[in-house]
Amino acid sequence: MLASPTAAPPPVPSDADYRNRLKRTQVEMKKRGFDILALAGADILRFLTGLHGLPVTRPIWLIVPQNGNPGFVSPGSEVKEIQARSGTPVIARWVEWEEPVPAPTTHQDALAGYVAESAPQARTIGIDFNGTNGANIELVRQALGQERVRDAGLLLRDLLAIKDAAALDVIRLSCDVIGHQFRASVDAVAPGIAEWEVSLASFVAGTRRAAELWNGNEEQSPLALGLHMTGSGAERTARCHAAGAGRRMREGDVVQICRCSTGFFGHLIGYDRPVQVGSTRPSAEMRKVIDLARESQEAALAATRPGATADAVHAAAMAVIDRGGWENPVLHRTGRSIGYSSWDGHEIKAGSQTVLEPGMVITIEPGIYVDGVGGARFGDTVLVTEAGHEVLTPFDLGRDI
Amino acid sequence: MLASPTAAPPPVPSDADYRNRLKRTQVEMKKRGFDILALAGADILRFLTGLHGLPVTRPIWLIVPQNGNPGFVSPGSEVKEIQARSGTPVIARWVEWEEPVPAPTTHQDALAGYVAESAPQARTIGIDFNGTNGANIELVRQALGQERVRDAGLLLRDLLAIKDAAALDVIRLSCDVIGHQFRASVDAVAPGIAEWEVSLASFVAGTRRAAELWNGNEEQSPLALGLHMTGSGAERTARCHAAGAGRRMREGDVVQICRCSTGFFGHLIGYDRPVQVGSTRPSAEMRKVIDLARESQEAALAATRPGATADAVHAAAMAVIDRGGWENPVLHRTGRSIGYSSWDGHEIKAGSQTVLEPGMVITIEPGIYVDGVGGARFGDTVLVTEAGHEVLTPFDLGRDI
Numbered sequence: 017m018l019a020s021p022t023a024a025p026p027p028v029p030s031d032a033d034y035r036n037r038l039k040r041t042q043v044e045m046k047k048r049g050f051d052i053l054a055l056a057g058a059d060i061l062r063f064l065t066g067l068h069g070l071p072v073t074r075p076i077w078l079i080v081p082q083n084g085n086p087g088f089v090s091p092g093s094e095v096k097e098i099q100a101r102s103g104t105p106v107i108a109r110w111v112e113w114e115e116p117v118p119a120p121t122t123h124q125d126a127l128a129g130y131v132a133e134s135a136p137q138a139r140t141i142g143i144d145f146n147g148t149n150g151a152n153i154e155l156v157r158q159a160l161g162q163e164r165v166r167d168a169g170l171l172l173r174d175l176l177a178i179k180d181a182a183a184l185d186v187i188r189l190s191c192d193v194i195g196h197q198f199r200a201s202v203d204a205v206a207p208g209i210a211e212w213e214v215s216l217a218s219f220v221a222g223t224r225r226a227a228e229l230w231n232g233n234e235e236q237s238p239l240a241l242g243l244h245m246t247g248s249g250a251e252r253t254a255r256c257h258a259a260g261a262g263r264r265m266r267e268g269d270v271v272q273i274c275r276c277s278t279g280f281f282g283h284l285i286g287y288d289r290p291v292q293v294g295s296t297r298p299s300a301e302m303r304k305v306i307d308l309a310r311e312s313q314e315a316a317l318a319a320t321r322p323g324a325t326a327d328a329v330h331a332a333a334m335a336v337i338d339r340g341g342w343e344n345p346v347l348h349r350t351g352r353s354i355g356y357s358s359w360d361g362h363e364i365k366a367g368s369q370t371v372l373e374p375g376m377v378i379t380i381e382p383g384i385y386v387d388g389v390g391g392a393r394f395g396d397t398v399l400v401t402e403a404g405h406e407v408l409t410p411f412d413l414g415r416d417i
Numbered sequence: 418m419l420a421s422p423t424a425a426p427p428p429v430p431s432d433a434d435y436r437n438r439l440k441r442t443q444v445e446m447k448k449r450g451f452d453i454l455a456l457a458g459a460d461i462l463r464f465l466t467g468l469h470g471l472p473v474t475r476p477i478w479l480i481v482p483q484n485g486n487p488g489f490v491s492p493g494s495e496v497k498e499i500q501a502r503s504g505t506p507v508i509a510r511w512v513e514w515e516e517p518v519p520a521p522t523t524h525q526d527a528l529a530g531y532v533a534e535s536a537p538q539a540r541t542i543g544i545d546f547n548g549t550n551g552a553n554i555e556l557v558r559q560a561l562g563q564e565r566v567r568d569a570g571l572l573l574r575d576l577l578a579i580k581d582a583a584a585l586d587v588i589r590l591s592c593d594v595i596g597h598q599f600r601a602s603v604d605a606v607a608p609g610i611a612e613w614e615v616s617l618a619s620f621v622a623g624t625r626r627a628a629e630l631w632n633g634n635e636e637q638s639p640l641a642l643g644l645h646m647t648g649s650g651a652e653r654t655a656r657c658h659a660a661g662a663g664r665r666m667r668e669g670d671v672v673q674i675c676r677c678s679t680g681f682f683g684h685l686i687g688y689d690r691p692v693q694v695g696s697t698r699p700s701a702e703m704r705k706v707i708d709l710a711r712e713s714q715e716a717a718l719a720a721t722r723p724g725a726t727a728d729a730v731h732a733a734a735m736a737v738i739d740r741g742g743w744e745n746p747v748l749h750r751t752g753r754s755i756g757y758s759s760w761d762g763h764e765i766k767a768g769s770q771t772v773l774e775p776g777m778v779i780t781i782e783p784g785i786y787v788d789g790v791g792g793a794r795f796g797d798t799v800l801v802t803e804a805g806h807e808v809l810t811p812f813d814l815g816r817d818i
Contacts, residue, residue, distance in 0.1 A: 069644075069660050070658060071644060071658055071678070073759060073760055091749075092747075092748055092749065093657055093658065093748045093749040094658065095748075096655070096656040096657075096748075096786075097656050097657075097658050097659070100656065112749055112750035112764065112766040112767060113731070113735065113747050113750070113766065113767045114735075114767045114768075115745070121767070121768065143551070145550065145551035145552035145554075145555060146550050146551070146552045147550070147551075148550065148551060149546065149547050149548070149549065149550055149551065149554075150544070150546035150547070150548075150549060150550065150551045150553070150554030150555075150568075151546035151547045151568065151570055152551070153546075153550075153551030153554065154546060154551075154568070167551075167552065167555070169552055210628070210633075212624070212628055212638060212639050212640070215638065215640055216621065216624050216625075216640065219620070219624075219640065220617065220621065223613070223617050223620075224617075227611070227613055227663070230662070230663055231663070232611075232663040233662060233663045234653075234662050234663050234664040235660065235662050236660065236662050236663075237613060237616065237644070237645075237660035237661050237662050238613050238662070239613070239616055239617065239620065239644075239645060239661070241642055243470075243472065243638070243640075244638075244640060252635075254497070255497040255498050255501065256494055256497075256498075257471060257472055257494065257495065257498050258498070259470050259636065259637065259638035260638050260640070261631070261634060261635050261636055261637050261638050261639070262628070262631055262632070262633040262634045262635050262637075263635040277472070330514070334514065334515075344516070346493075346514050347493055347494045347496075347497075348492075348493065348494040348513055349513035349514070358474060359474055363513070365513040365514065366513060366514045366515045366522070367515075367522065385497075
């Protein structure tokens with residue numbers, strides 16, 4: 017029920033896509049010995065049912081049996097929202113007020129009650145420990161029985177690792193939205209302008225583009241929520257997560273634009289570019305930072321192919337960075353699996369033995385950060401293909417600086 | 418170090434305020450038998466150190482000893498960010514790359530290593546189970562030893578319950594920002610306009626106002642992140658969390674504006690109003706929904722004073738709603754404690770024996786939701802005072818509909 021009656025179908029997975037994902041999940045449940053899953057992470061709920069954009073303070077549990085259809089155990093506040101936004105039904109609920117026939121008043125009681133009724137024989141209940149905070153996990157463990165609860169995190173990570181065609185369609189739209197954000201960001205960059213104006217321009221452009229893509233859909237907010245990080249000048253680019261704040265950009269600055277973890281329909285991706293402010297060229301040392309950052313990314317991309325380990329991709333970037341001769345110019349890994357969420361569970365970093373496979377989507381975003389000089393990061397989102405890889409973000413945009 | 422060198426001091430807590438909060442925390446630790454705390458929740462880090470606005474995918478642990486000063490165990494990516502944004506030092510870190518002298522490569526190893534070195538005798542280590550996901554809590558439990566780890570959630574909830582003067586100053590700014598958001602929202606409401614345009618206008622106005630308040634501060638992003646919920650028409654107002662999406666408002670609609678969980682410097686508050694679209698008046702039944710929603714809020718406010726239970730405040734709202742004679746017109750509790758975050762741990766709901774005390778900040782936001790007719794919610798953020806209460810949000814704004 018994602019479509020509104022009057023608008024064209026929105027560009028999101030179909031009911032058949034969700035059925036396929038459910039089937040894959042149930043195959044894995046049988047293989048790994050989970051009788052039932054209870055999942056609360058917003059990303060996995062979107063993956064399996066299309067539910068997206070609700071407040072997350074009250075846990076919403078999706079119950080997946082080994083056979084048959086899933087359903088939600090919902091706070092009373094979200095029952096109508098869920099029914100409007102997803103074809104998956106609400107099968108139990110809990111309330112914060114009194115009713116003539118008393119209903120459960122906590123999420124864990126509602127969950128345990130439903131499991132007791134629908135699957136009394138379930139011996140192994142898989143919970144996504146990543147999907148809610150530790151306090152709620154404790155409550156659920158106590159309500160279901162410690163000995164029955166197992167973390168289903170690895171099962172879910174493996175399900176999310178290889179993207180299906182429906183996901184790739186949405187990820188391509190995320191890349192389109194981020195392209196709009198980046199162009200609007202560049203247009204807002206000028207000496208004397210505060211960084212936050214660049215972040216706001218990015219937000220507005222991303223929102224307007226998402227609204228176009230949603231094409232009148234009456235349930236999905238197009239707001240381009242995310243940090244829209246923007247950091248300018250030597251001190252702030254030498255960090256990696258400078259917020260778009262009050263600093264006014266100056267002639268000759270470099271400003272690092274990071275549009276990571278925004279996207280479309282919660283399918284978050286990564287995209288980073290350093291941008292020149294005004295026409296004064298960077299210092300020779302900053303030039304070297306920028307050039308080696310770009311080259312390190314290209315080296316990591318060249319190593320990105322099926323069969324390569326994540327460690328080898330990271331090492332390819334590091335080999336270029338090491339040529340700079342700087343002392344400790346690295347602040348983060350080379351990349352991460354992404355696309356269903358802001359982090360789908362794999363890391364492209366030192367020591368990671370994850371083997372790349374066709375269908376994986378990862379960021380390649382090594383950065384160089386030199387105190388007293390500045391920093392730069394070229395980041396793109398890429399699909400691992402049989403032949404090697406395909407860059408999904410606008411690769412050529414903003415490479416010449 | 419929240420101030421930039423050139424701008425006026427930003428309107429946030431001072432170093433002395435953070436020292437006072439630390440002292441209160443350490444008194445409670447002694448009273449409750451915690452030798453050390455390790456805290457990862459973004460809200461509690463802001464409360465104790467002013468750290469705000471960093472990405473949350475990599476846990477940042479704040480270590481609080483029973484005596485002496487706190488410090489951060491940080492991912493390598495955030496070390497410079499923390500040093501720029503907070504006066505509290507980074508005392509240990511973990512990395513995602515290789516270094517000549519090997520550093521820890523996971524947050525739990527860095528945390529356990531630091532605790533082993535600095536507090537080898539610690540028998541009871543308090544973790545905020547609310548502050549990170551269940552998977553990270555498990556990793557930390559294993560690294561520190563199951564038997565030493567205890568949830569510090571209740572201690573933290575009690576610390577956050579009574580607002581100090583510094584917090585109230587920021588909460589008043591949050592109310593100011595939300596007033597700007599609401600006025601911009603109302604200005605954007607018109608027949609034929611899509612709901613998301615109202616949400617976007619709210620976001621832009623909130624961002625611009627926050628940027629004014631930050632007054633050039635170079636670390637804090639003014640982006641007014643939050644859901645900016647906007648739902649119009651009979652079907653969507655009869656839910657409580659309709660996103661500002663593609664529906665075009667129509668002459669005579671009511672549109673529910675919910676600016677809950679936005680604010681300033683992470684001090685999130687609540688504010689809700691139903692707004693008329695065009696000049697055609699609502700139906701008699703919708704009129705009754707609006708009038709009783711307003712009256713139920715006023716009844717709950719009248720019951721809001723020191724010594725009252727949260728249950729009694731909720732009951733005062735429900736007594737008015739019950740007069741409507743509708744079948745099950747309620748979708749959520751009457752309110753929640755708020756102000757340091759989007760939910761500080763107490764609930765204004767059926768059965769809650771929480772006793773209100775001067776210095777508590779809560780939302781009063783009962784709603785009425787009638788299928789086939791529509792819904793309405795008047796929500797405000799109030800401070801419990803010795804004399805009763807003080808409404809902090811612009812109470813008179815948008816009451817006449």
